[in-house]
Amino acid sequence: MKIISPNPAMKDLKVKIEESKLVFPSQQTQKRSFFLSDVDHFLCYNIQTAYFFKANPDYPPESIARRLKMAVEKVLVPYDFMAGRLKWNHQSGRLEIDCNSQGAGFVFASSEFTLEELGDLLSPNPAFQQLAVDKLPGLDDDKQPLCVFQVTSFNCGGFAFGMSNDHVLLDGLAAKMFRENLASQAFDDDRPLPFVPINDRRLLPVRLPPHVPLPQPSPPPPPPNDQNIDNVDFKVVKLSSSDINLLKAKAAADNIESGKISTFNVVAALLWRCRALSSPCINDNKDSTIVTVLDVRSRVKPPLPPEYCGNAVGVAYASAKCEDIEKWAFSKLVEMVGEGINRANEEYGVESGGVTIDWWEIKRKVLCGEDVLLTPWSGLGFDRVVFPWGKSVHFGPLVDPLQMCFVILNGEADDDGVGVNVLCVQPAQLMDRILFHLHHFFQHM
Known part of the structure; x- marks a missing residue:
């Protein structure tokens, strides 16, 4: 196991915005109101990501920016809602998107540093947020786009391609398909979209009236978003394939069902245990709950099409007393x-949606106010997207002090298997x- 911390020498990437503008669909699109599902309603916050590319003499950053700008204009036709603006429908009492073609943001910027000087790109560096700005300068808040694309050139000729978007637009799988479509339109050969997005958010309804037949956790309201960079810490935990195999062997020692000893389950159980034992509430023996985000496209009945581009996410959970988590065998948590x-x-x-989707409708609050x-x-495959200039050398989410979570990322592959990287965004204390x-867990295995 290896721990990666933010690079203290890279608190400021010295990014200069060279150009900032709105870009619009390349063809006229229909003006309409765009329905948002109940799941969409609870995910109104920004997600920032970035691809990093080495220098390619055939594709200087300025040329890449022009190609990506044209590609964005093309994909904003089938993704017309991404060029719209959020609005509140007073009649229905719901949030929706006004598909008014007001545009997406596009930024071209430059950094004084080289890619090599940035250090390990896996580092959870808050300064990387400079590579995916979430607002355009000079625009009022109600005019700001729902997504902003940014190309940042480095002194070595390499570049980053960042994207900041409101989560209400896309979930993880839909965001990956969007990037596949965007990359395809950056080629010169007029190729079709790899995925035709299915934009109808009414495919993920709730039952009327909502019905919750099984026990569900009833968490407290989510904490206020008053976190800042000073009281939040960022780390990446690198688990090698050998570490994963040790965790699986420890779980298997108690003869639990082999189908439950997956890479994800053992990593999730490890994080749950360590976070619960670190909680200030452990002495009060309170409950600790692990909440896992799930793709529900294939889980709901009828199943959603794979190309559904809304937020088709739900949660799985497990809960136990902190005292029990400390004394139970690891296999029990797995x-x-x-x-x-x-x-x-x-x-x-x-039929018609699923229990937790109903639960959101009843409670009108997210099930993520948990430990x-x-x-x-x-498993989303962002790193496999191929652009005209090739694949990226790194892709990842950019750290956000408002999003307290553990993000499970692809790790390194070796002869023994594939490892896992975990981005940890947690209270500094x-x-x-x-x-x-x-460390204690692995030392005493």
């Missing part, structure tokens, strides 16, 4: 994580304790 996912499969596998929130990105329990 089993509980697996049972939580199986229970979610049963809950979502009901441990896990977001799996490792807890991070050292979390890392202590991680």
Whole structure:
């Protein structure tokens, strides 16, 4: 196991915005109101990501920026809602998107540094947020676009391609398909979109009236978004394939069902344990709950098409007293994580939406005000997207002090298998304790 911290020498990437503008669909699109599902309603916050590319003499950054700008204009035709603006429908009492073709943001910027000087690109560096600005200068808040694309050139000729978008537009799988479509339109051969997006958010309804037949956790309201860079810490935990195999062997020692000893389940159980034991509430023996974000496209009945481009996400959960988490065998936690996912499969596998989607409609609050929130990105395939200038040398989410979670990312492959990287965004006063329990766990296996 290896811990990666932010690079202290890179607190400012010296990014200068050379050009900032709105870009519009390349063809006229229909003006309309765009319905948002109940799940969409709870995900109104920005997600920032960035691709990093080495210098390519055939594709200087200025040329790449022109290609990507034209590609964005093309994809804003089938993704016309991404060029719209959020509005409140007073009649229905719901948030929706006004598809008014007011445009997406596009920024061309430059940094004084080289890619090499940035150091390890896996580093959870808050300064990387400069590579995906979320607002355009000179625009009022109500005029700001829902997504902004940014090309930043480095002194070496390499560049970053960042994207900041409101989560209400796309979930993880839809965002990956969007990038596949965007990359395809940057080629010169007029190729078709790899994925034709299905934009109808009414495909993910709730039952009327909503119905919640199975027990669900009733969390407190999410904490206020008053976090800042000073009281939040960022780390990346690198688990090698050998580390993963050790975790699986420890879980298997107690003869639990082999189907529950997956890479995700053992990593989730490890993070749950270490976060619970680090909690200031452990002495009060309160409950600790692990909440895992799931793709529900194939889980709901009828299933959603794979190309559904809304937020088709739900949650699985497991909960236990902190005292029990400390004394139970590791295999017990692995089993509980697996049972939580199986229970979610049963809950979502009901007609017209699924239980937790109904739960959101009833409670009108997110199920993520818990100790441990896990977001799996490792299987989404962002790193496999091919642009005209090739694949990126790195892709990742940019750290945000407002999003307290563990993000599961792809790790390194070797002869023994594939590792896992975990982006940890946690309160600064807890991070050292979390890392202590991680090291202690492996030292005493």
